[in-house]
Amino acid sequence: MNAVSPQGWFLKCGAAAALPLLVYAAIALAGPQAPPLPTSRDGALTVLDRYMQEPVPNVLLVGSSLTARLNEEYFDTPNLRVVGLAGGSAITALEVALSRGRLPGTILIEMNILERGEDPALVQRFVGGGASTWPRPIRSAIAFYERWHHAPPDRRHAKVVAAALVRAPPSDFDNRIYLERATRELSTAPSDAIMRTNLATLQRLVEKIEARGSQAYFYNLPLAGELGDSVAAKATAAVAHAGFSDDRQWLHLDGSIPDLRWADGVHLDERSAVIVTQSIDRELSSHLEPK
Amino acid sequence: MTFTSWQFSLFVVVVFAIYYLPQVRSFQVQLLVLSSLFFYGYGQVELLPMLAVSVLGTYLFLILAWRSRVIWLPIGVAFNLSLLAFFKYKFLFFDPAVISTGSSAADLLLRLPLPIGISFFVFHNISLLVDLTKGDQTRHPDVTEAFLYIIFFPQLVSGPITRAAIFLPQIREKYLADVDLVAAAKWILTGYFFKLYVANNLNEMTAYMDYPLYETVRLEDKWLLVFLYSYQIYADFFGYTAIAIGLGLLFGYRLPINFNLPYISASFSEFWTRWHISLSTWLRTYLYIPLGGNRHETWRTYLNIMIVMGLGGLWHGAALSYLAWGTMHGVLLVLERLLLGKTDSNSRLEAVVRPVQICFVFFCVSMLWIFFKLPNFDHALAYLSGMFTANTIPVPAKLFNSLALLYSLPVIIQHLAPPSLLEAARRSAEPYLYGLMAALMCVEAGPSTSFIYFQF
Numbered sequence: 001m002n003a004v005s006p007q008g009w010f011l012k013c014g015a016a017a018a019l020p021l022l023v024y025a026a027i028a029l030a031g032p033q034a035p036p037l038p039t040s041r042d043g044a045l046t047v048l049d050r051y052m053q054e055p056v057p058n059v060l061l062v063g064s065s066l067t068a069r070l071n072e073e074y075f076d077t078p079n080l081r082v083v084g085l086a087g088g089s090a091i092t093a094l095e096v097a098l099s100r101g102r103l104p105g106t107i108l109i110e111m112n113i114l115e116r117g118e119d120p121a122l123v124q125r126f127v128g129g130g131a132s133t134w135p136r137p138i139r140s141a142i143a144f145y146e147r148w149h150h151a152p153p154d155r156r157h158a159k160v161v162a163a164a165l166v167r168a169p170p171s172d173f174d175n176r177i178y179l180e181r182a183t184r185e186l187s188t189a190p191s192d193a194i195m196r197t198n199l200a201t202l203q204r205l206v207e208k209i210e211a212r213g214s215q216a217y218f219y220n221l222p223l224a225g226e227l228g229d230s231v232a233a234k235a236t237a238a239v240a241h242a243g244f245s246d247d248r249q250w251l252h253l254d255g256s257i258p259d260l261r262w263a264d265g266v267h268l269d270e271r272s273a274v275i276v277t278q279s280i281d282r283e284l285s286s287h288l289e290p291k
Numbered sequence: 292m293t294f295t296s297w298q299f300s301l302f303v304v305v306v307f308a309i310y311y312l313p314q315v316r317s318f319q320v321q322l323l324v325l326s327s328l329f330f331y332g333y334g335q336v337e338l339l340p341m342l343a344v345s346v347l348g349t350y351l352f353l354i355l356a357w358r359s360r361v362i363w364l365p366i367g368v369a370f371n372l373s374l375l376a377f378f379k380y381k382f383l384f385f386d387p388a389v390i391s392t393g394s395s396a397a398d399l400l401l402r403l404p405l406p407i408g409i410s411f412f413v414f415h416n417i418s419l420l421v422d423l424t425k426g427d428q429t430r431h432p433d434v435t436e437a438f439l440y441i442i443f444f445p446q447l448v449s450g451p452i453t454r455a456a457i458f459l460p461q462i463r464e465k466y467l468a469d470v471d472l473v474a475a476a477k478w479i480l481t482g483y484f485f486k487l488y489v490a491n492n493l494n495e496m497t498a499y500m501d502y503p504l505y506e507t508v509r510l511e512d513k514w515l516l517v518f519l520y521s522y523q524i525y526a527d528f529f530g531y532t533a534i535a536i537g538l539g540l541l542f543g544y545r546l547p548i549n550f551n552l553p554y555i556s557a558s559f560s561e562f563w564t565r566w567h568i569s570l571s572t573w574l575r576t577y578l579y580i581p582l583g584g585n586r587h588e589t590w591r592t593y594l595n596i597m598i599v600m601g602l603g604g605l606w607h608g609a610a611l612s613y614l615a616w617g618t619m620h621g622v623l624l625v626l627e628r629l630l631l632g633k634t635d636s637n638s639r640l641e642a643v644v645r646p647v648q649i650c651f652v653f654f655c656v657s658m659l660w661i662f663f664k665l666p667n668f669d670h671a672l673a674y675l676s677g678m679f680t681a682n683t684i685p686v687p688a689k690l691f692n693s694l695a696l697l698y699s700l701p702v703i704i705q706h707l708a709p710p711s712l713l714e715a716a717r718r719s720a721e722p723y724l725y726g727l728m729a730a731l732m733c734v735e736a737g738p739s740t741s742f743i744y745f746q747f
Contacts, residue, residue, distance in 0.1 A: 009473045009722045013480075016726025017733075024734055136735045142694045 028135055044085040044119075048096050048126055056102045057081040059284065062093035063110025066221045069268045073158030074277040077284055089116035091198060092123055094205045099127040103214045106288065108251065108280070109202070111218045111240040112233075115190035117198045165271040166278075170259040178265030179224055186230035195236065199243040206244070217287060218244055219251040221276065224262045251283040292333040293741060294534050295486060302330065307541055311467040319465055320439050323542065327444040331407075338406045342442065345374055349416040350437045356424040357431065367420045375413045378405055380609040408448035410606055414573055415441045415452065421577060422455040436462050445538035449531050449744040451549040451569035454576070458544070465543035477725060478537030484728040485701065486530030491737025492698040493523035496690055500661075502670040505677065507688045513678045519695055520664050521657040522702040525553065527743045528567070547572075554656075554706045557648040558631065559623045562656060570606075574599050593628070597621040607663075612671050616662035623655060698737075 004012070047068070059080040061067055068084025081104070083093040090109045095118060097103065206216045220237060227233060244250070253276060260272040268276060292299050306326045309315055315322060332339045352367030385401050392398055419437060423430075432440070440458050441447075497520045499508050508516065532549040539546040549569050556562035563571045575584075579599045585592040597618065604617020658675075665671040 004722065006473050010476070012722035013476070013726040013729070016723040017729040018726075020727065020730040021733060024730075138697050138735050139694065142691055142697070145693065146691060 024137065044088050044092075044122060045125075047083055047085060048093070048122065051081060051083050051093075051096065052100070052126055054081075056100060057104050059106045059108070060097060060104040061108045061110070061280075062090040062097065063221075064088060064090070064113050064116065066112050066267060067110045069270075069273045070277050070280070071158070071270075071273060073155055074162045074274045076278070076281045084110075085119075085122075088119055088122070089113060089198070091117055091201055091205065092119045094202075094209075095123045096126045098205065098208055103209060103212050105213075106215050106217065106284070107209055108217050108219055108284075109206075110221060111244075112220050112223070112236065114195040114198050114236045114239055117194070117201065162274045162277075165274050168271060170271065171261045171263065171269055173261065173263050173269070175261075175263055175265050179226065179262070180265075182224075182265040183226050183230060186227055186232035189231050189235035192235070192239070195239045199239055203243060217249050217251055219253055219280070219283075221268070222253055222260055224260075224265065227262075227266070248287075251280060251287070253279050253283065292330055294531065295483070295739060298333070299330075302326070303538065303541075310542060311465070316464050320435050320462060323443060324435055324438045327439070327442040327447060330444040331442060331447060335404075335407065338403065341378075341403065341406055342412070345371070345412065345416060346438055346441050347434070349419060349441070350434050353420055353423060353437070356420060360424045364420055364424055368417055371413045371416045371420075375409060378403070378409050383609050411450045411452060412441050412447060414570075415455070417577060418452070418573065419455040423459075430459065432459050432462070443539070443544065445535040445542075445544075446546055449528070449535075449742060450567075451532055451535065451547050452573045453546055453569065454573070457547065461544050470543060471540060475537045475540035477721075478533045478540065480537075480725050480729055482530045482533030482535075482537060484530070484732045485526040485533065486742070487732040487736035488728075489526035489698055489701050490523050490530055490743075491740055492735070493519050493526070493695070493737070494740050495737060496695060496698075497523055497664065499688055499690070500664050500674065502665065502667065502673075504688070505670075505674050508690075509688075510678070510681065512688070512690050513674070515690065515692070515695060517657050517661060517678070519699060520660050521554070521653070522699045524660060524663065524743055525550070526702055531742045531744060552706050554653050554702075555649055556652050557645050559620065559627050559652060559655070562652055563620075563624070566656075570603070574603055578602065593625045596624050596628075600624065608666060610666040611668040612662040612666045615668065615671075616659050619659055619662075 057079045059077055061070065061080070061082045061084070063084050065084060065086040065088075067082060067090075068086055070082050070084065072080060072082050083097070085093055090111075090113075094107070094109070097107070209216045218240065220240075222228065223230075223233060241250075260275065261269045262272070263269040292302065306322070310319060310322060328339065328342075331342060348370055349367060352363050352370060355363035356367055381401060392401070419440060423432070436459060439462065440453075440455055443458075446453060497516055499505060499512070500516050500520060505513065505516075529550045536546045536548070547569050549567060551565040551568065553562055553566035556565050579595055582595045582598060583591060584595060600617045600621030601614060602617070604613045604615070604620070607613040607616075661674055662668075662671045665674055
């Protein structure tokens with residue numbers, strides 16, 4: 001039996017709900033914008049949010065999960081940011097980057113995947129003001145803990161790690177199962193119409209980048225031998241090079257890189273990612289040095 | 292219209308505001324019927340005629356069965372089972388994209404999607420037919436009352452499955468003064484808290500159990516996800532039912548309790564007295580007992596259990612996974628009868644044995660939820676085998692274990708906290724506790740997702 005009257009009960013319940021909500025609203029309105037907090041690490045939300053929260057870098061790499069493997073700390077190029085969206089595209093990352101008042105001076109665009117277009121929900125969230133500014137207390141606490149617990153290594157330490165990785169022999173991990181699966185998936189060409197639509201979008205975005213005084217460059221991350229020769233990879237490369245035919249805008253990463261490994265058949269392993277970052281560093285300096 | 296939408300909140304407020312007006316008191320049943328039709332038709336108007344055919348058809352068979360139960364009761368039950376079978380299983384035989392029978396009416400019928408809640412209102416129809424044609428029934432409801440029993444909006448889509456004999460006597464004029472508003476608020480707040488805070492947040496993680504995402508999950512995370520889904524499906528369905536019970540109370544109707552801490556069950560038979568109680572009760576009353584229950588030889592009892600559990604599985608959907616889920620629960624129930632029936636209970640060992648039994652039952656129930664989460668049987672088997680295979684995924688998805696724990700905590704506390712502690716808390720701090728739950732579900736609600744049982 002309830003000792004409290006219904007009115008008393010609702011009054012206490014309402015007060016217990018309202019008080020923390022008021023405190024929460026005050027903190028949310030006065031404090032910094034809450035970061036989006038996915039329930040798993042390395043999500044596109046986290047990557048894009050970090051890009052929007054931090055100062056605009058000098059060099060920006062945009063792309064899919066292939067690019068996400070390139071750890072920023074391993075680059076020699078200073079003030080460089082990587083926006084690789086797992087399951088996403090360079091187009092989405094570019095749309096978000098273009099929404100900021102200032103653009104990086106140099107933008108490198110991954111061209112390995114052209115059948116993925118814009119992710120409207122992500123773009124709306126960061127460009128259209130769709131992002132909730134209201135923090136979620138439990139997720140914020142966990143995010144704080146996770147960022148503290150899994151903080152990226154400092155630059156000096158990262159360099160030591162990278163050097164050790166390159167000195168080590170290539171991995172002998174047997175990736176045949178994954179490679180066979182990836183080969184099957186890439187054995188048919190993606191839709192030409194979709195690729196050309198996305199290419200047109202990219203061309204429009206690159207025009208905007210150049211109109212704002214920045215330089216756009218393109219790169220294809222190296223794929224395992226069989227995949228590099230696959231129907232899908234060749235079709236994509238043909239469309240990409242037809243759309244952006246100025247060879248001076250392309251970084252050439254493939255030929256000169258030995259001993260690369262793709263543990264899951266598609267994505268570079270840690271050691272290979274370090275080697276590719278070094279190659280990008282070299283290509284960047286040759287493109288950026290005064291002619 | 293889902294319970295978690297703002298449209299639903301507005302709908303409930305408007306109906307509640309009108310319902311207790313003195314001028315409306317004589318038409319309360321009609322108001323609830325119209326409101327329920329609006330609720331059901333909102334978003335899928337094309338299925339309203341099907342609902343009307345189902346209810347009016349059942350009512351017609353009810354009238355006929357009052358005259359001759361032997362003839363018309365089986366026909367009425369068959370009519371309802373045919374409806375259920377047609378809508379649930381037609382896509383096993385027809386591809387909606389290429390249906391062309393030459394008759395536009397037949398094509399339209401074959402293309403109709405699965406009506407939301409059909410499994411639930413068909414069971415209500417059968418209960419109406421069986422309960423009200425028994426010899427001891429003197430009260431014959433009119434068509435509006437029958438409509439209300441079947442389509443009362445809090446229970447229309449996902450139950451709880453209320454027996455006609457329990458619901459119909461409650462139909463009478465209702466007064467606001469008789470409503471236990473605090474009890475209704477407690478049910479509704481609890482329901483929304485479990486749905487928005489627990490189930491919706493856990494759903495973001497258990498999405499990794501879907502094909503092909505589970506292939507990116509580490510071995511230990513595959514195990515974690517199974518138990519998270521166990522918590523999620525409970526929070527989701529318990530949450531829905533709690534909201535339904537609270538809404539029922541608001542309009543003066545007591546709907547049956549559907550869950551009673553199922554994850555502290557020490558046996559599989561106990562589990563089925565605690566999980567989806569209204570479905571278990573329905574199956575026992577209208578299927579297991581008519582089949583003979585445990586009144587015949589032992590093997591016949593086991594066969595009856597297997598039939599009931601197999602059909603219970605198929606009731607959820609036309610997929611091998613659901614059949615496997617129901618059948619395996621049947622096997623566990625049979626094995627339990629075989630093994631536990633021969634052991635003597637020892638009160639001294641009880642304190643040790645019972646927790647072990649609870650863990651074992653929870654483990655088995657959780658493992659079987661995999662067939663629920665992955666209705667494609669091959670995917671379910673692949674997930675299961677992946678849980679026992681050394682994992683070599685080079686770039687696995689990483690889940691936040693800490694977040695998983697915090698979102699599961701309400702279910703764990705609800706099940707494991709000593710009742711004496713809850714009782715003490717209830718006495719001293721109950722309104723504050725519910726207030727804090729309301730605040731937490733407002734600021735920490737997970738992304739909106741439909742109730743799992745809506746698909747059934």
